[in-house]
Amino acid sequence: MLVSELVSRSGVPLASIKYYLREGLLMPGHATSATRADYDETHVRRLRLIKGLSGVGLSLGRIKAIIALIDEPGPSLFDALGTAVYALSPPPVADESHPRATAALELLGTPYLPDHPAVAQLEHALAAAEACGVGMTDDQLRAYAPHIEAIAAVDIALMPRDDPAAAIEYVVLGTILYEPIIAALRRLGHAALAADLLDKQGDLTHDV
Amino acid sequence: MLVSELVSRSGVPLASIKYYLREGLLMPGHATSATRADYDETHVRRLRLIKGLSGVGLSLGRIKAIIALIDEPGPSLFDALGTAVYALSPPPVADESHPRATAALELLGTPYLPDHPAVAQLEHALAAAEACGVGMTDDQLRAYAPHIEAIAAVDIALMPRDDPAAAIEYVVLGTILYEPIIAALRRLGHAALAADLLDKQGDLTHDV
Numbered sequence: 001m002l003v004s005e006l007v008s009r010s011g012v013p014l015a016s017i018k019y020y021l022r023e024g025l026l027m028p029g030h031a032t033s034a035t036r037a038d039y040d041e042t043h044v045r046r047l048r049l050i051k052g053l054s055g056v057g058l059s060l061g062r063i064k065a066i067i068a069l070i071d072e073p074g075p076s077l078f079d080a081l082g083t084a085v086y087a088l089s090p091p092p093v094a095d096e097s098h099p100r101a102t103a104a105l106e107l108l109g110t111p112y113l114p115d116h117p118a119v120a121q122l123e124h125a126l127a128a129a130e131a132c133g134v135g136m137t138d139d140q141l142r143a144y145a146p147h148i149e150a151i152a153a154v155d156i157a158l159m160p161r162d163d164p165a166a167a168i169e170y171v172v173l174g175t176i177l178y179e180p181i182i183a184a185l186r187r188l189g190h191a192a193l194a195a196d197l198l199d200k201q202g203d204l205t206h207d208v
Numbered sequence: 209m210l211v212s213e214l215v216s217r218s219g220v221p222l223a224s225i226k227y228y229l230r231e232g233l234l235m236p237g238h239a240t241s242a243t244r245a246d247y248d249e250t251h252v253r254r255l256r257l258i259k260g261l262s263g264v265g266l267s268l269g270r271i272k273a274i275i276a277l278i279d280e281p282g283p284s285l286f287d288a289l290g291t292a293v294y295a296l297s298p299p300p301v302a303d304e305s306h307p308r309a310t311a312a313l314e315l316l317g318t319p320y321l322p323d324h325p326a327v328a329q330l331e332h333a334l335a336a337a338e339a340c341g342v343g344m345t346d347d348q349l350r351a352y353a354p355h356i357e358a359i360a361a362v363d364i365a366l367m368p369r370d371d372p373a374a375a376i377e378y379v380v381l382g383t384i385l386y387e388p389i390i391a392a393l394r395r396l397g398h399a400a401l402a403a404d405l406l407d408k409q410g411d412l413t414h415d416v
Contacts (some may be wrong), residue, residue, distance in 0.1 A: 055340075056336070118396045121391070125391075126389060129385040129389065132257065132259065132263075134385060148390060159402070171402075174342060175395060177340060179391050180332075182352065185352065186359060186390070187329070188327065191290060195286055198285055
């Protein structure tokens with residue numbers, strides 16, 4: 001397709017496409033003349049990826065790191081997946097000890113990976129909750145765990161298995177784009193349950 | 209307690225405490241002399257709340273809005289809860305129609321509340337995933353839903369019921385501080401499952 005069609009298919013303006021080409025984020029099209037190039041579905045998909053990642057506020061540097069992994073995943077797809085997820089949100093503090101996260105993972109007894117970058121993220125999140133007086137109890141963690149694992153299993157069941165680039169793209173986008181969907185559904189779940197509860201208690205009109 | 213003890217109990221520096229007092233975010237202590245005031249647990253708790261909300265990047269304006277609701281929840285606790293959650297993250301675009309969110313909520317058949325602020329958040333998140341070519345299918349939504357509801361039920365079961373201020377505080381902190389915990393556990397769940405899968409497939413050393 002011509003670049004004009006690429007613009008309409010991807011929804012990315014021409015100026016941005018030219019910029020991504022210059023920066024090496026978008027691979028060049030197949031040159032058909034001195035001034036024309038032919039683009040295909042891989043270009044549409046790449047632009048969607050860039051758009052998606054920049055839409056959630058990722059810097060160009062981090063998007064570049066993720067695209068480099070998609071283009072050259074290296075010998076271990078598992079490591080590439082971990083590195084790509086790391087690029088989405090590097091831990092706020094480089095801290096080697098993760099006492100809260102380690103304890104939580106031990107408690108859950110699941111084969112979590114202590115050296116995965118999300119462990120630092122978990123440590124930071126648990127510490128923040130604790131500092132605010134709403135630290136997660138073991139009971140809360142145990143109640144959450146099976147449901148989060150079930151959600152993760154739904155995701156991984158849909159991961160492309162024979163194309164490492166597609167697998168990384170899926171994991172990166174599924175991580176960063178589904179998190180706000182889960183958060184919104186949880187908030188709506190709270191609202192539905194609170195409405196029920198307060199209605200039953202007659203607290204909707206309770207004078208406080 | 210003296211203000212010095214309030215500093216050590218809350219972990220908030222004196223200068224910040226003075227600032228919060230001036231701004232009306234922290235209620236004044238009980239004056240015991242012209243230069244001394246007595247503080248109690250309510251002050252420690254309030255400072256933890258401010259610290260927690262500013263720690264996740266909330267502006268002082270939004271923190272003020274939430275504290276105003278805690279101080280005066282008004283006649284409907286349910287409305288106050290909704291307004292407080294709204295203050296956490298106002299929808300990026302004020303859009304009256306939510307076609308994707310409405311369809312998703314209808315599909316899930318749960319008593320979600322179409323006029324809750326998180327509906328706009330859901331609409332935005334579903335649209336972003338769709339634009340990137342990883343739109344949520346009905347099957348994915350149906351697979352997610354019971355687990356998100358179960359997590360929301362764990363949260364609401366722990367909500368304080370006889371103190372509206374405590375209920376708002378709990379919902380606000382539990383929403384904003386537990387979301388990153390859920391996200392980190394989901395990412396670790398992905399990693400554990402991907403490790404299993406790739407290991408079984410022999411893809412860990414698969415030359416790509």
